[in-house]
Amino acid sequence: MSSATINTPTHRSTNNSGGVNFMRVLKSEWIKITTVPSTVILLAITVLVMVGLAALGAWSVTMFADMTSSVPEGVDMGEVPEISAMVASVPGSGLIFGQLLIASLAVVLIASEWGTGMIRSTMVAVPGRIPALLAKQLVFAVIAFLVGAGSAFLGYLVAQPILATADLTLSLTDDGVLLHIINTGSVLALVAVLAMSIGTLIRNTAGGVVTSIGLLMVLPILLQLFSNIAEWLQDAYRFLPGSGGEQMVATQIMDGDFNQWQGALVLGAWALVLLVASLIVTKNRDV
Amino acid sequence: MIEARGLGKNYGAKTAVSNVSFTVQPGKVTGFLGPNGAGKSTTMRMIVGLDRPTHGEVVVNGKPYSQHRAPLHEVGALLDAKAVHTKRSAYNHLRAMAATHGIPNSRVKEVIDMTGLGAVAKKRVGGFSLGMGQRLGIAAAMLGDPQTLILDEPVNGLDPEGVLWVRHLAKGLAAEGRTVFLSSHLMSEMALTADHLIVIGKGQIIADAPIKEIIDGRGQIRTRVRTDQPQVLIGALANDGVSSQQLEPELLEVTGVEPRQIAYTALQNNVLVYELTPLQASLEDAYMQLTQGAVEYQSQDLEPEHSGATAGEGK
Numbered sequence: 001m002s003s004a005t006i007n008t009p010t011h012r013s014t015n016n017s018g019g020v021n022f023m024r025v026l027k028s029e030w031i032k033i034t035t036v037p038s039t040v041i042l043l044a045i046t047v048l049v050m051v052g053l054a055a056l057g058a059w060s061v062t063m064f065a066d067m068t069s070s071v072p073e074g075v076d077m078g079e080v081p082e083i084s085a086m087v088a089s090v091p092g093s094g095l096i097f098g099q100l101l102i103a104s105l106a107v108v109l110i111a112s113e114w115g116t117g118m119i120r121s122t123m124v125a126v127p128g129r130i131p132a133l134l135a136k137q138l139v140f141a142v143i144a145f146l147v148g149a150g151s152a153f154l155g156y157l158v159a160q161p162i163l164a165t166a167d168l169t170l171s172l173t174d175d176g177v178l179l180h181i182i183n184t185g186s187v188l189a190l191v192a193v194l195a196m197s198i199g200t201l202i203r204n205t206a207g208g209v210v211t212s213i214g215l216l217m218v219l220p221i222l223l224q225l226f227s228n229i230a231e232w233l234q235d236a237y238r239f240l241p242g243s244g245g246e247q248m249v250a251t252q253i254m255d256g257d258f259n260q261w262q263g264a265l266v267l268g269a270w271a272l273v274l275l276v277a278s279l280i281v282t283k284n285r286d287v
Numbered sequence: 288m289i290e291a292r293g294l295g296k297n298y299g300a301k302t303a304v305s306n307v308s309f310t311v312q313p314g315k316v317t318g319f320l321g322p323n324g325a326g327k328s329t330t331m332r333m334i335v336g337l338d339r340p341t342h343g344e345v346v347v348n349g350k351p352y353s354q355h356r357a358p359l360h361e362v363g364a365l366l367d368a369k370a371v372h373t374k375r376s377a378y379n380h381l382r383a384m385a386a387t388h389g390i391p392n393s394r395v396k397e398v399i400d401m402t403g404l405g406a407v408a409k410k411r412v413g414g415f416s417l418g419m420g421q422r423l424g425i426a427a428a429m430l431g432d433p434q435t436l437i438l439d440e441p442v443n444g445l446d447p448e449g450v451l452w453v454r455h456l457a458k459g460l461a462a463e464g465r466t467v468f469l470s471s472h473l474m475s476e477m478a479l480t481a482d483h484l485i486v487i488g489k490g491q492i493i494a495d496a497p498i499k500e501i502i503d504g505r506g507q508i509r510t511r512v513r514t515d516q517p518q519v520l521i522g523a524l525a526n527d528g529v530s531s532q533q534l535e536p537e538l539l540e541v542t543g544v545e546p547r548q549i550a551y552t553a554l555q556n557n558v559l560v561y562e563l564t565p566l567q568a569s570l571e572d573a574y575m576q577l578t579q580g581a582v583e584y585q586s587q588d589l590e591p592e593h594s595g596a597t598a599g600e601g602k
Contacts, residue, residue, distance in 0.1 A: 019357030020387050028386035035379035036372060112372065120337060120370040121380070121427060125387040127336045127353035132387075286338045 025126055025135040033109060033139055043143065046101040047151045050094030054155025055162060057093030061086050062166035085252035087170050088177045090159045091152040092184035092249045096217075098151065099191050099245070102144045103216060106192045107199035107208035109140060114203040123287045130279050133200060137193055137275065144192035149185025156181060176251045179260060186264065187245040190271045191216065194241060197274035200282055216242045241270040288313050288466050289334055289435060293343030295490075296329050303329040305490040306343065311468045313435075316461045318481030318498065319470035320574060326490040327470045328366070331439050334468075335364045347435055359388050359431030365424040365438045373413030377404055377423050380412060385430055398426040403452075417444030425453070436460060438469040442476055454480045478502075478570035486577055493577050502573045510546045512539040513562035514553065523556045524549070540566075 033039055065083055110133075113119040126132040156170065156177075163170055172178050198215070199208035220242045227234045237243055238258060247253070247263025258266065289311035296304045304326040311317045321327050332338040334345050336352040344351065348361050355361045371380050381395045399408045402422040407415065412423065421444055428436060438457070442450045457480050461467045471477050477484075477498075484501050486494040494501055512531075514520050517539055524531050524541060529548075531541040541549055546563050553560045 018389060019355075019360070021389075024387050024389050028383045031379060031383040031386055032372070032375070035376070035383070036374045038374060116372045117367055117370040118372040120367055121384060123337060124335050124364055124366070124370075125359055125384050127355075127358050284339070286332075 020126055020128070020131070022131055022135065025131045026139060028125070029132070029135040029139045033136075033143070039105065039109065042101060042105050043147055046098055046105075046147055047154070049101070050098045050148075050151035051154045051158055053094030053097060054091050054152070055158045057090045057155075058159035058162040061090060062162060062168065065166045065168060081252055083168070084174070085176075087163060087168050088174055088180055088251035089249065090163070090170060091155040091177070091181050092148075093155065094151065095148070095184055095187060095245075095249055098148055098184075098188055099216060099242075100213065102147065102188045102192050103195035103212045104209050106140055106144070106195035107212055108205055110136060110196050110199040111203060111205040111208045115205060119287055129283050129287075133279060133282060137196055140196060141189040141192050145185040145189040147185070148188030149182055152181040152184035180249050180251050183248045183260060183264075187248050187267065190264075190267045191241075191245065193271040194267075194274055197271070197278040200278035201274070215240075216245075239266055241267050244268075244270070288349075289345065289347050289437075289468060291330070291334075291343065291345040294330065294333060294340050294345050295342045296326075296333060296338060297341045302490055304333070304487075307487070307490070307492055308343075309485050309492055309495055311435075311466055311485075312483070313466040314461060314464050315482035316457050316467045316469065316480055317483045317485060318477045319468060319485050319487065320474075320477065321470075321487035321493075322578060325487045327487060328439055330487070331364070331366055331437055331468075331470070334437060335362060335366065337366070357388055357431070359384070359390070359433065361431075361433055362435045362437060363428030363431060363433035364436075365421070365428045365441055367424070367439070369420055370427075371412045371420070371423060374411055376409050377412055377415070377426075378408040380423070381426060381430060384427055388431060390430055394430065394432075398429045401429065402426040418446055418449055421445055422449065425456075433465075435466040436468065438467070440471060441469055442471060442473060450476060474569070474571040474574055486574065488578050498570065501577075502568050502570055508543060508545065508568065509566040510541045510544070510549055511562065511564040511566055512541055512549055512560060513537050514539065514558055514560045516558045519556055520549075520553055520558050520560075523552050523558070527552060 061083070064086065068083070113122060122132050123129055156172070159170060170177065172181075194216075195208070195212040198212045199205070202208040202211060220237060220240050223233055223237045223240065227237065244258070244263045244266030247258045248260050248267065250257070250260060250263070253259050291310075292308050294304060294307045295302070307326070307330065319327050319330075329338060330345075333340050334347060334352060335358075346352075348355070352358055352362060371377075375383075378395065378399065381398065382392065385392070385395050399405055402425055404419070404422055404426060407419060412420070415423065421441060425438070425441060428438065436457075438453075441453045441457075445453065454476070457467050457469060461482070469480070471480075481498050484494065484496060484498050485492060486501075512520070515537055517533055517537060520539065521531050521533065524544075527544075527548075529541060529544050529552075531539045533539055546565050550560060550563060
């Protein structure tokens with residue numbers, strides 16, 4: 001503070017308030033995210049759709065339970081997931097859709113700053129650049145976590161009466177249920193970081209959205225389609241960000257698959273590498 | 288105070304600014320002039336750290352912009368009127384910028400009132416006219432009550448009242464001892480507002496002097512002369528190597544000599560002169576001459592080659 005007063009002529013206003021710090025930048029980014037109406041609307045839609053899909057998922061599990069119970073004893077059904085694991089994964093049924101919306105929104109939030117020129121105001125106010133990007137990432141990752149975990153918990157509540165019709169029970173104390181609900185949020189948080197980093201690198205909304213969705217959703221399909229060509233393609237599949245996210249919310253780990261923590265490492269590594277790349281590039285490139 | 292030393296910027300192979308050095312002093316309004324693409328905006332962007340100089344450096348109030356702890360209190364910049372998210376309201380835009388420095392909302396309301404945005408502050412910026420966008424940009428620049436102001440084309444799109452307001456604002460801030468650095472395409476406006484001028488052309492500084500010096504020194508003296516024997520006077524002046532232009536049957540405009548010299552020539556040739564009015568040189572004239580100078584310099588550069596070639600053919 002003393003340095004500010006030394007080179008301050010008499011006319012300097014009284015509201016010199018100590019300058020930029022991370023808490024202030026966080027508040028600024030919070031204001032920015034919450035004052036664009038379309039963002040708030042899109043987040044609300046995400047919650048609605050995810051809860052709706054959880055209800056649908058619950059209904060689908062009850063149908064499946066009805067079907068299997070009517071299969072006579074001794075008929076081989078092949079390898080099917082355990083019904084308890086299916087029930088446990090009901091709350092996060094809308095995760096794919098949630099990823100689609102959160103990834104797109106994450107790209108829009110940063111790329112629209114370049115699109116509208118807002119980024120110049122942002123970087124003039126926070127010329128260190130990295131705090132501004134980190135604050136935006138942190139604010140939106142927390143929002144994405146709350147949207148994901150919140151939707152999953154609401155989905156858990158909505159699923160109760162539906163599951164009850166087939167005498168199925170779902171409780172937070174059941175094996176893996178709580179982790180599944182929390183990780184539905186964690187996946188969205190990591191996907192948000194990954195997509196926002198891509199948006200920061202590409203600086204263009206359309207390009208960023210296409211790249212993020214391509215990486216998260218299209219690439220796994222392609223790899224599976226062509227997995228017969230080479231064995232390593234099948235192995236590579238496990239290391240895709242989308243597969244990592246899938247394992248994070250898995251309620252039953254199949255043989256040879258990553259467990260929840262390993263899945264988190266895969267998705268987390270993708271998010272971290274892209275985040276670091278986006279920070280380095282933005283720090284050094286002209287705005 | 289803004290100090291640029293050997294400042295240069297290349298975009299790929301294209302040089303936007305090359306080796307520019309200047310100082311913008313506090314306590315006066317410094318105008319930044321130059322044709323489109325001369326490097327004005329690039330220079331201003333480098334001052335606030337948006338573009339990284341390829342070589343050289345620029346410091347504001349003693350430090351590179353990005354090293355200030357509270358940059359908005361040091362420098363207020365209007366670089367691009369549309370540096371705002373179009374879906375956000377003006378009030379929320381200013382609130383978000385203020386939050387980075389812990390500037391209270393009361394100050395946000397102050398700059399909104401100061402720039403006359405009160406009626407539209409809660410509306411989306413996307414619907415703003417060019418002039419309203421400019422006012423918002425100026426409001427954002429004033430948020431931190433900064434020591435130094437950088438205004439790129441501040442009167443662009445403003446109504447006459449707004450133009451006058453910017454002029455008074457710039458002069459008032461300079462009078463308080465602040466540094467005001469502004470660019471404009473409007474020469475008449477610049478002549479009224481600026482105390483000092485920096486002229487840039489093709490990425491280089493062409494002139495850096497008080498505005499009065501630039502107008503007096505560079506603008507040629509022009510005199511309006513009325514006479515009933517214009518042809519005789521034109522001939523007589525031409526003998527002395529003075530050029531003149533006949534505007535009306537009895538009206539001439541003579542360039543480059545003092546009125547007294549014209550009267551003397553007329554007297555010697557027994558020509559009746561019934562008006563002799565010195566015309567005030569304008570900043571526009573001085574500016575045109577400065578930039579034209581660069582062009583002339585170029586063609587002179589080419590001429591020796593030409594004459595050399597002709598001489599060669601002659602042999």
